Amino acid sequence: MKDQRQTPLLDALKEHIQAEKWSFHTPGHKGGRGAWTPLKDMLGADVFRYDLTETGRLDDLAMPTGVIAQAEELAADLYGVCRTFFLVQGSTVGVLAMLMAASSTGGRVVLERSIHRSAVAGLILSGMRPVFIGTGKSVDAGIIDQMLSEEPAQAVFLVRPDYRGRCIDLKEIARTCREHATLLLVDEAHGPHLGFHPQLPKSAVEWADVVVQSPHKLAGSLTQSAWLHVIRDEKLAERIARALCILQTSSPSYLLLASLDAARAQLATEGKKLLDSALRKSQEMRAAVKRVPGFSCLQEGDFDPLKIVILTHECTGYQLAEAMEQRGIYPESAQDDAVVLNVTWGDSDFSVGELEEALQSVRGSRSPRVMQMPCPALAMTPRDAFLSAHELCELQYAAGRVSADVVTPYPPGIPALVPGEIIDREIIEYIAWIVGSGHRVEGLIGGRLRVVMDRG
Numbered sequence: 001m002k003d004q005r006q007t008p009l010l011d012a013l014k015e016h017i018q019a020e021k022w023s024f025h026t027p028g029h030k031g032g033r034g035a036w037t038p039l040k041d042m043l044g045a046d047v048f049r050y051d052l053t054e055t056g057r058l059d060d061l062a063m064p065t066g067v068i069a070q071a072e073e074l075a076a077d078l079y080g081v082c083r084t085f086f087l088v089q090g091s092t093v094g095v096l097a098m099l100m101a102a103s104s105t106g107g108r109v110v111l112e113r114s115i116h117r118s119a120v121a122g123l124i125l126s127g128m129r130p131v132f133i134g135t136g137k138s139v140d141a142g143i144i145d146q147m148l149s150e151e152p153a154q155a156v157f158l159v160r161p162d163y164r165g166r167c168i169d170l171k172e173i174a175r176t177c178r179e180h181a182t183l184l185l186v187d188e189a190h191g192p193h194l195g196f197h198p199q200l201p202k203s204a205v206e207w208a209d210v211v212v213q214s215p216h217k218l219a220g221s222l223t224q225s226a227w228l229h230v231i232r233d234e235k236l237a238e239r240i241a242r243a244l245c246i247l248q249t250s251s252p253s254y255l256l257l258a259s260l261d262a263a264r265a266q267l268a269t270e271g272k273k274l275l276d277s278a279l280r281k282s283q284e285m286r287a288a289v290k291r292v293p294g295f296s297c298l299q300e301g302d303f304d305p306l307k308i309v310i311l312t313h314e315c316t317g318y319q320l321a322e323a324m325e326q327r328g329i330y331p332e333s334a335q336d337d338a339v340v341l342n343v344t345w346g347d348s349d350f351s352v353g354e355l356e357e358a359l360q361s362v363r364g365s366r367s368p369r370v371m372q373m374p375c376p377a378l379a380m381t382p383r384d385a386f387l388s389a390h391e392l393c394e395l396q397y398a399a400g401r402v403s404a405d406v407v408t409p410y411p412p413g414i415p416a417l418v419p420g421e422i423i424d425r426e427i428i429e430y431i432a433w434i435v436g437s438g439h440r441v442e443g444l445i446g447g448r449l450r451v452v453m454d455r456g
């Protein structure tokens with residue numbers, strides 16, 4: 001393994017600001033000299049000094065040959081993969097790139113239905129025809145073999161860990177994909193730390209062809225930074241590079257890039273020790289939840305113990321989230337039946353007493369209601385539907401129409417409708433239920449949906 005204490009990007013940034021007296025390039029705030037004082041006072045002067053983009057010897061994100069290439073090589077070495085790409089537009093851009101790189105005109109991709117909306121955007125951009133593994137079905141090698149045997153696909157796209165920390169077993173799925181000469185693409189946005197401690201599940205890099213991770217979510221990099229690993233296929237890596245070249249900004253933030261270099265060095269040199277402390281805190285928090293009647297923690301199969309899913313048996317997750325927020329404790333997300341907490345080594349000072357207090361305060365108030373998200377049938381590809389002429393239609397009159405948009409209720413943040421799907425009674429009821437519970441539905445405009453214009 002390479003010397004993982006190296007930080008080529010951090011070093012290059014420091015050298016640059018020492019060498020540069022005057023900047024006649026972007027950004028316009030010129031190292032902070034032109035920044036608005038209240039913002040500078042709030043963020044500190046160093047943020048502006050280091051807020052640079054491609055200049056001097058700082059390399060080129062789209063075609064790296066210098067310090068970015070060195071930093072990416074160190075990350076690839078750490079994860080044991082052939083190529084790692086640094087991303088400045090989150091795992092979102094990685095998902096777009098992997099779907100574009102895997103696609104061919106008229107291609108097909110098998111996906112689980114609980115995807116992030118970036119995967120829907122990837123379908124729109126790539127033009128791929130999705131075939132969803134229906135909601136409520138377990139995602140395993142058997143079902144994937146059946147679907148690939150019925151009709152070949154360019155790729156299988158899975159999310160692991162899922163929103164509740166569950167990690168599906170990829171070993172057999174990967175074997176099935178190989179037998180069908182199908183790429184296995186994994187959205188591991190929530191799993192950059194996996195594999196760095198014996199008590200954690202292994203990372204999907206062990207089995208998949210392409211894996212995207214957001215170290216900003218569960219490791220130490222800055223929000224919006226991410227990386228994508230291509231495991232062994234150099235030609236596939238070239239296709240990903242080509243897609244990223246047109247998808248990513250031409251002014252990447254070196255704050256984000258340097259933070260990826262730092263997060264990699266931190267995971268490599270201190271990861272095990274830091275994860276020890278995070279796991280201890282998570283255990284302590286789980287024990288606290290167990291002590292309060294009416295609550296339990298989800299603990300099914302292989303799961304990430306650093307994602308604590310508090311199941312609320314006698315109240316709703318929203319009620320618990322509110323009680324927590326009143327005490328200054330902000331969860332990752334809340335659903336009708338649960339609250340999800342992300343724990344990292346940054347939480348070592350958290351006092352579980354405060355969590356217990358919040359749990360005690362909401363006992364026995366109301367029962368959660370859970371509704372399974374339906375999986376509507378597809379009438380046309382997401383790309384064709386998104387680009388077609390469309391009109392607005394009241395939700396209650398939309399049955400039988402084809403969605404032209406991605407419709408995503410928050411929570412849970414999983415698209416309920418993908419462009420091209422036929423709006424049926426069941427999905428109308430589901431969306432109405434979310435709205436009735438007082439939640440936000442992205443893609444619902446004043447109670448109306450964008451639907452494909454009828455040709456007749």
Ligand SMILES: Cc1ncc(COP(=O)(O)O)c(C=O)c1O
Nearest residue numbers: 089090091092116187189214226
């Ligand atoms: C499963 C999953 N995939 C992808 C993403 C997108 O990641 P990012 O926010 O880094 O773009 C998210 C974000 O919440 C996610 O939960």
